[in-house]
Amino acid sequence: METTRSVLITGGAGFIGSHVVRRFVNKYPSYLIVNADKLTYAGNLENLTDIEKKDNYIFEKIDIADKNSVTALFRKYSFHGVIHLAAESHVDRSITSPDEFVITNIVGTVNLLNAALNCWKNNFDNKIFYHISTDEVYGTLGKEGKFTEETGYDPRSPYSASKASSDHMVRAYFHTYGLPALISNCSNNYGPNQFPEKLIPLAINNIKNNKPVPVYGKGENIRDWLYVEDHSAAIDILFHKGKAGETYNIGGNNEWKNIDLIRMLCRIMDRKLVRSEGTSEKLITFVKDRPGHDLRYAIDSTKLCRETGWSPLPDFEAGLEKTVEWYLNNTGWMENVISGDYEKYYELMYSGR
Numbered sequence: 001m002e003t004t005r006s007v008l009i010t011g012g013a014g015f016i017g018s019h020v021v022r023r024f025v026n027k028y029p030s031y032l033i034v035n036a037d038k039l040t041y042a043g044n045l046e047n048l049t050d051i052e053k054k055d056n057y058i059f060e061k062i063d064i065a066d067k068n069s070v071t072a073l074f075r076k077y078s079f080h081g082v083i084h085l086a087a088e089s090h091v092d093r094s095i096t097s098p099d100e101f102v103i104t105n106i107v108g109t110v111n112l113l114n115a116a117l118n119c120w121k122n123n124f125d126n127k128i129f130y131h132i133s134t135d136e137v138y139g140t141l142g143k144e145g146k147f148t149e150e151t152g153y154d155p156r157s158p159y160s161a162s163k164a165s166s167d168h169m170v171r172a173y174f175h176t177y178g179l180p181a182l183i184s185n186c187s188n189n190y191g192p193n194q195f196p197e198k199l200i201p202l203a204i205n206n207i208k209n210n211k212p213v214p215v216y217g218k219g220e221n222i223r224d225w226l227y228v229e230d231h232s233a234a235i236d237i238l239f240h241k242g243k244a245g246e247t248y249n250i251g252g253n254n255e256w257k258n259i260d261l262i263r264m265l266c267r268i269m270d271r272k273l274v275r276s277e278g279t280s281e282k283l284i285t286f287v288k289d290r291p292g293h294d295l296r297y298a299i300d301s302t303k304l305c306r307e308t309g310w311s312p313l314p315d316f317e318a319g320l321e322k323t324v325e326w327y328l329n330n331t332g333w334m335e336n337v338i339s340g341d342y343e344k345y346y347e348l349m350y351s352g353r
């Protein structure tokens, strides 16, 4: 099939990126999808084995912080669109080693902006640079209210500060150079293929193995959870219909205290593992809180819903149950991630190519 559009997806071997890559490769056979990923500890090509042989898919092992590689990539493919997901994404890691977050999330984003600007500067028609960001840039909420697109930025962790900086650079390129760019800020995602350093896959894996489930502080912190496929659907819509210069908030309208979420997960795990009720809850262990732990995130996605008709999965328990089933049916994936064996997959599949 003739290629109508070449699209760069950065970070496509990660959690959300792999869902976005799969969706675009399958749904848009006339697009050439180039997945550019450094394959850090969070990048796993085993997430994409089902589509890796498709004609409209190419993988490029690239560090976005390396300006020359990024420039060469744009020269090679003359992209029409960019969906930028590559990032260091874990708050706890950003607390112990913030430098990587500055290098990838800020410098890496600026390298991509420069390359896109250089490639598109004579003709911005039908081009779009779509930057995927987080609700964490808005800081923390008290008991009331939700983040809207007008909420002022107030990041409080090195992760959220690095994402906020990259958002500012994207907006600066729109206003200063006219680069057609848009941003979406999303709440916490959950679903298959999430690296087990994040709360939900970590808890599923520990419960399965009868290990303590660490809950920070008193478990009172609140997050707004969104199924990863709902995020991926919103990205698809915004890539095609979002307006340059605009920001869109994406959320699940689904707020849960960590402790209540973990208790629900324990009940689901008891059912799935055919354990007597209450067995998994005994594994809950309260541990020292994360420094600067944001109390509450909640997203108002009215703008996205009103303008595009997008809406999230209504039933969180069903989404969580589907997620649990995926992890229990894919124990090989989890074992490879934990042992680090997935890192050998690249060598096996791509060496000599």
Ligand code: NAD
Residues within 6 Å of the ligand: 010, 011, 012, 013, 014, 015, 016, 017, 036, 037, 038, 039, 040, 041, 042, 043, 044, 062, 063, 064, 065, 084, 085, 086, 087, 088, 089, 090, 104, 108, 132, 133, 134, 135, 163, 185, 186, 187, 188, 189, 190, 195
């Ligand atoms: P992830 O950590 O699972 O994946 C990140 C991917 O980026 C990995 O494949 C990694 O190899 C790649 N990467 C890291 N540094 C790179 C570099 N220097 N060059 C090229 N590739 C690099 O992250 P995720 O949870 O899938 O998040 C994806 C994006 O969505 C991030 O930008 C994140 O800030 C944003 N986001 C995530 C959530 C969430 O709940 N996970 C919510 C809102 C927004």
Ligand code: TYD
Residues within 6 Å of the ligand: 091, 092, 188, 197, 198, 199, 200, 202, 214, 215, 216, 221, 222, 223, 258, 290
């Ligand atoms: P996480 O999945 O790291 O996402 P984020 O920090 O980006 O929101 O954490 C979700 C919530 O769960 C957050 O309030 C921190 C808390 N948490 C725990 O209580 N225990 C854990 O082991 C982890 C990883 C997180």
